[in-house]
Amino acid sequence: MELLIVGTCDRCQEEAKVSDAKEALSPEAAPDEFTKDNPIEGIYGRGIEILAEGSCNHLLQNSAWSNDCDPPTVLFACDNNCENARSLGCDDNDNWMAIPGPMYDADPDGLCGKNYWIYAIETGKVALGYVRDRSITRDQYEVSNGILATLGLPPDASFDGYVFDDPSFIRQLQD
Numbered sequence: 001m002e003l004l005i006v007g008t009c010d011r012c013q014e015e016a017k018v019s020d021a022k023e024a025l026s027p028e029a030a031p032d033e034f035t036k037d038n039p040i041e042g043i044y045g046r047g048i049e050i051l052a053e054g055s056c057n058h059l060l061q062n063s064a065w066s067n068d069c070d071p072p073t074v075l076f077a078c079d080n081n082c083e084n085a086r087s088l089g090c091d092d093n094d095n096w097m098a099i100p101g102p103m104y105d106a107d108p109d110g111l112c113g114k115n116y117w118i119y120a121i122e123t124g125k126v127a128l129g130y131v132r133d134r135s136i137t138r139d140q141y142e143v144s145n146g147i148l149a150t151l152g153l154p155p156d157a158s159f160d161g162y163v164f165d166d167p168s169f170i171r172q173l174q175d
Helices: 018-024 056-062 082-088 101-106 145-150
Strands: 043-052 096-099 115-120 125-134 159-164
Touching (some): 096 101, 096 145
Parallel strands (some): 096 125
Antiparallel strands (some): 043 159, 115 125, 115 159
């Protein structure tokens, strides 16, 4: 399957842009020792189900944290408070994501805003997202509808894929 790099991420950090992924597709970028049976560091959730976090409206209606704000506002873990949440807003087309709870809890300050690449096995597409939330799950990532659209998947779809923080691994997923 040919890998397709699509989309942009306006709020992602400068060092992880789609151009990095396209450069990572060069033959020189893939280490010789990688095989599908030889996992490598930097790829998280190898072939796991990645969940849809839901639309902004869904989060507003169903998140206990969002209801703590007056007026109710979508409040992501990385927003820290209602004022920040209102300032940043919630956009279904944005590329925010939630990381597994224990992973977030280990280093919330270091992970908020961190970029991750999300690969959908079904479509062979890659999207760039940034951490804005803590998943209520112990071991699953959740992504926005914006990431789902970039991956060519319908809103609120869960899918099998990979999450990783180094664009050089994109080339390896083609093998």
